[in-house]
Amino acid sequence: MDSIQKNETFELDSLKCLRTEYFLNECDLCFSRCNFDALGLLNEKIKLFDKRCTQCADCVGVCPTHALKINSFDINNFIYNFINSNKNIIKERDDIPSFGMLNCTYLIILVINKPKLILEYDKEKNNFFYLQNIYKQTKNILKYFNYNFYIEFKKIDRKKDFKNFVNKNLFKSILKNKQKSFILNQIKPQIKDLLIKNLKKVSKGYEKTKLNIENSTLFFNKTIDKNRCTNCLDCVNLCPTNAIFQNSNKNEIVFNSFNCVGCHICNDICKEKALHNSDYIQIEDYINKKNKTLIKFFYK
Ligand code: SF4
Ligand code: SF4
Ligand code: SF4
Structure with missing residues (x-):
């Protein structure tokens, strides 16, 4: 295939x-x-x-x-352009094909740049509950920074042919890509780096705070039970994003929360059930992409 x-x-x-x-x-x-x-x-x-x-x-x-x-629609470029514009309203199907393209990463970036945001969601698409879920997660995270924002959710009955939207934008993006591909490549933001940059803006004075990341779809943290781990390295070998890896001296297993996507593969692959999710993460560790030693090798 x-x-x-x-x-x-x-x-x-x-x-x-x-x-x-x-x-x-x-x-x-x-x-x-x-x-x-x-x-x-x-x-x-x-x-x-x-x-x-x-x-x-x-x-x-x-x-x-x-x-x-x-x-036809690059969500990263959309977010980047939107936060650099003077707009504070996003209309589903007009500005963005679906609010289902957003997630917690994007919403945090949006509200840090637009503390008063209006999201006009299309009645027919019914993304309201999805939006509420990522809104709650965003609120739960930003409360640790004492950061206040307001989102107005407005229901709109747009009754527009969605295909027209996609095709219109596909055509526009082909033209734009042809003319400006080198510029787009240069400005294309790495979205998680943009998230870090924005979290740094609001985290001054809160660096030592521990975030509760239970049920988060964005932040993940791991611990290893030292009494169970056999240093087999299965977790290191199977992690799809290298969030768990060996240090350069090859005598430690190290974790980097910034790279973790929470797929649970490491937890599942570990025969000894030595890996656990931690419910907390320190803000400064995340925003500085800090590596953390999970276990030093002992070679039983
Ligand atoms: S949860 Fe997935 S991405 Fe995160 S460390 Fe484990 S295997 Fe890697
Ligand atoms: S990782 Fe695969 S199954 Fe999971 S959301 Fe992405 S495409 Fe779907
Ligand atoms: S945590 Fe589990 S999978 Fe990873 S090295 Fe230890 S025993 Fe192996």
């Missing part, structure tokens, strides 16, 4: 999906978001049923490894 599965504008890169042969993960975030049964499994691997897919983009924001995208 080709690694890229796609239709007119929606694209799934199976190699980035956690359900590859190698990662053997049980992630089902995208297919639980899809209202059209357009994503599912074939032989335990992710499959796009392209004829069923309406290219609505509702699933895009949930994928922890950015395996899903709408070709």
Whole structure:
């Protein structure tokens, strides 16, 4: 099977999906978001049923490894341009194909730059509950920084042909890419770095604070039970993002929260059940992308 599965504008890169042969993960975030049964499994691997897919983009924001995208719309560039504009309103289907493309990372960046934000959600698309979920997570995180923001959620009945939106933007983006590809490449933000930059803005004086990250879809922290770990390195070898790795002297297992996508592969692969999720993370560790020693080797 080709690694890229796609239709007119929606694209799934199976190699980035956690359900590859190698990662053997049980992630089902995208297919639980899809209202059209357009994503599912074939032989335990992710499959796009392209004829069923309406290219609505509702699933895009949930994928922890950015395996899903709408070709006509670069969400990272949208966020970057929006926070640098004087706008404070985002209209679903007019400005962005779906609020399902947002996630906690994007929402934190948005509200730090736009403390009064209006999100006009389309009645037909019904992303309200999804938005509420990431809004709650964002609020729970930013309360530790004593940072206040306000989002007005406005329901709009847009009754617009969604395909027109996608095609119009696809055409625009092709033209734009042709003329300005080198500039777009230069300014294309690395979204997690943009998140860090923004968290640094609001975290002065709160660096030592411990965030409660229970149920977070953005922050993850790990500990190793030293009495159980056998130093087998299975977790190091299977982590898809190198968030767990060996230090340069090869005598420690180290964790970097910034790189972790919370896929749980390390917890599942560990035969000894030595790896655990921690419910807290210190702000300064995250914003400084600090490595933390999980265990020093002892070679039993
Ligand atoms: S959300 Fe991403 S990683 Fe998870 S199954 Fe879907 S494509 Fe794969
Ligand atoms: S550290 Fe564990 S949970 Fe985090 S990305 Fe790596 S395997 Fe997944
Ligand atoms: S935590 Fe588990 S998987 Fe990782 S090295 Fe230790 S025993 Fe192996």
